[in-house]
Amino acid sequence: MLPITSSRMGCLLDSLDRGCRMLGICSSSYWRSQTDAMENDGPLLTIGELARRVGVPVRTIRFWSDSGLVPPASRTDGDRRLYDAACVARLELVTTLRELGVSLANVRRVLDGQVTAAEVAAVHLEALDTEIRALRLRRAVVAAVVKRSADGEEMGMINKLARLSAAERRQIIDDFTAEVFHGLDPSPARFARWAAAPDLPDDPSAEQVEAWVDLAELVADRGFREQVRQVAGIGVQIQSGRWLADVERMQDEAEAARQRGVPPESAEAARIVAQILAGTPGGQRRAELLAQLEAATDPRIERYWELTAVISGRGPFPSLQRALEWLAAALRASQDHEEAGR
Secondary structure: OOOOOHHHHHHHHHHHHHHHHHHOOOOHHHHHHHHHHHOOOOOOEEHHHHHHHHOOOHHHHHHHHHOOOOOOOEEOOOOOEEEOHHHHHHHHHHHHHHHOOOOHHHHHHHHOOOOOHHHHHHHHHHHHHHHHHHHHHHHHHHHHHHHHOOOHHHHHHHHHHHOOOHHHHHHHHHHHHHHHOOOOOOOHHHOHHHHOOOOOOOOOOHHHHHHHHHHHHHHOOHHHHHHHHHHHHHHHHHHOOOOOOOHHHHHHHHHHHHHHOOOOOOHHHHHHHHHHHOOOHHHOOHHHHHHHHHHHOOHHHHHHHHHHHHHHOOOOOOOOHHHHHHHHHHHHHHHHHHHHOO
16 A cells, blocks of 8 residues: 555545545435446446456455456456446545555445545544644654664653553643642743743644653752742742842843843952842842842743743743843852852
8 A cells, every 4th residue: 555645635535536436325216226337338347457457466456356346337248347437436545545544444435335435535634634633743753862872761751651541641740730839839831931830732843842851851850849949939939029129120230231241250249239139129139139140040940831832832921030140150159259258
């Protein structure tokens, strides 16, 4: 049987359409009238001639004939099968349906007028779509295994994680957020960024499968969960206006300094830090602020958002990682300079 490529599928559907128009496929009585009408339309063909004309092996035509799918129009005195033009059309239709993967039972239902070819094709199309999605997932898993040079144990883990249902994948993320946000008010889980839980599409790419595997491993890490909870607590303080600094001013001025290329260890950076913290609790609690900035700039958190963007197939959320890293470095340098001067 030939592989079903897109061009091949188009040819088969065209053939199916022609066969249905030619033969009607309305009721079992149609075949008797069609055979009578076409009986003398052209010469009768032997099974070998029919095989060459339609391109179907003799043994297949014989099997379909014996099954009643393509019965001969008549037989010779020597009991050899003979086929007319109606048989040719019927055989072409049966061949097309079989090449599309329709079962013999459903082919018979079409020929007997119990269902239309379109109805059978619709059911079969749904089954093909399911099979194609499964094959794409399998290919993505294999590609991820190759890219990661995975051993047998990791390959099994990748396959298991990729084949989880959507509900099971969602549960992994829900369990993670439920633990890290437990008792926090307002819960960060309600914010759009966290509420948009990542999930694999029906036909994920190898990159998306690998990203999902990495994400599942990341959220299972105890240290990462503790870090996210600490940062989430900072977020709650920011939302309630109780944090150590003015977040918007801090982000804007730190990003502007970073883009200007101001070295974090420079005197200019120290002046910028002093300006940012002027009149804020952070000005008097710099060590505490630095610890919180270092927690917030943990690269694993940024990696979480990068992975969710890949899995969801959308652009990443705006990142302030580099601005906060610059500020943390500048604050650290300022602290070191003050301690050295004592």
